[in-house]
Amino acid sequence: MFYREAGDFKTSYTDDNQTFPIKFDRYRYYVVLAVAFGIIPFLINDYWANAFLLPFLIYSIAAIGLNILTGYCGQVSLGTGGFMAVGAYACYKLMTAFPDVNIFFHVIAAGGVTAIVCTAFGLPSLRIKGFYLAVATLAAQFFLVWLFNKVSWFYNYSASGQINAPERTVFGVPVTGANTEAWATYLFCLVFLAISAIIARNLTRGMQGRKWMAIRDMDIAAEIIGVNPMRAKLSAFAVSGFFIGISGALFFAVYLGAVEVGEVFGIQKSFLVLFMIIIGGLGSIFGSFAGAAFLVLLPVALKLVGVDLLGWPTDIVAHIQLIIVGALIIIFLIAEPHGIAQLWRVAKEKLRLWPFPH
């Protein structure tokens, strides 16, 4: 009986408001942080960094961003790929225009630029909802990819039409370019994820989060009790764009190093991140992590088991992956809209009272 709530009494509203109100959860959170910052950097190798850790960290940021917009504020978006591209290209232009400024600030600024672009594309949400809004964001997705292909200023007129990340360092250690080491890129992305998660958690547990959820659950009632729907929706687009822009910048500059926009930030990316929050859990920060981890690990695990262990052909394994993801989406949408995060919560609730359920 390790996991317990009984006897853990709250004597102030501050205590009750904590992100992890139960002691055991709080300790586990510190352990995760200690492992992530203190242990993994020493054990990491290139394979694990590239196959799992970097994409997991970066997609988690994107999933947090989309979850704020869709899971918390109820505005469906299929433009995530396009918004990640905005982050990537903003970061590229800033890196090449201001080579002396630290890349850390470029990534933040790329988030800022994406926040503005995302807000602009969020304007239709003031008029339309649901399916129609999804179609409008889909248009944003295609428009943005087209724009970055078409206007050569965005890729500094390079002959290939690609953007390539030049080498940039933090405290003298390269985090972009050809000479990076796994631990450095990992830590760089981890810092951004940690900051993003804390900000997202703070926003969603306070009044801003309540306004978003009020708009999601019943926009008319929200307005009648005093939520300004325009501000609530546009702020969700802005905050969401900020995180998605950061993830796009990191995806380009740190993870891939070179990007061709249609290939990397196409509509598949929009769906991938959307699937992450559906499987992980709509309206949950933890769910964003869970969904990203799941969809990043799934192909790795299937390849290990299917191809390496059982010797199945690669294309069959790829199809199995599609089938699994498709089935899971349907199951989660129908049976458990709050995703893995909810399954986790239910398991905890059972554990909390175990072994005496009454």
Place this chain on the structure above:
Amino acid sequence: MMLDSTDSYVTEDGRTIGGVVMEMKNITLRFGGVVAIKDISFDIREGEIRAIIGPNGAGKSSMLNVISGFYVPQDGEVLFHGKPRPHMKPYEVAQQGIARTFQNIALFEGMTVLDNVMTGRLNKMNSGLLAQAIWRGKAEQEEIENREKAEKIIDFLEIQHIRKTPVARLPYGLKKRVELARALVSEPSILLLDEPMAGMNVEEKEDMSRFILDVNDEFGTTIALIEHDMGVVMDLSDRVVVMDYGKKIGDGTPSDIRNNQAVIDAYLGVAHD
């Protein structure tokens, strides 16, 4: 008893009713061919419990929606504290201290009771997005102060035990109570209640009546309520407006209304010509 708009008087049970805070003047509201409200005028005095009654489809909810800024009347105006109110969005009306509940419960189903009630405090909290993102200093301070207010209302309406329960899991009667809590916590000067007791059993109705009287008494809140249960209306209200087919057919104290022939006809279903 003839009163001026600024006069005040003391009721039999010792409450002071003040001057007129809100006045509807010749309101007409149409939906295409349907005339939901036809040239209706009435006023609401400070501190009173004002009932609006009438058969189904009479236009009662539409009238509350006009006050909330949710419907815009084609004709007439709303005077608030004696001044004509310019056209306002519903959230602007809320910012003026007018809160309400709905005929069909309009809670945020995905949120807990506590979060629903806390949402009602939103006009009292003004720390910005950045302050909330960091959650130190003002944002946290504000959250705690407002939590205290929310807990007071939660205690007042006796819903402490379901504080952390998601609203979607609650039975109907409790939902109605949570909705009242969400409206009350904003410390409104005027509270609009659209059929707060519809679908409740006798015991729940008694509880709700007690809460409404307590709110009026303890906080001095002006209340306009729509209700079908005549017994409840007669017990609770200081004055009653009666509507039928969009028209006002009566306005006065409960005993006036009880003896009003037009009202009796409307309720007994006398044919309209």
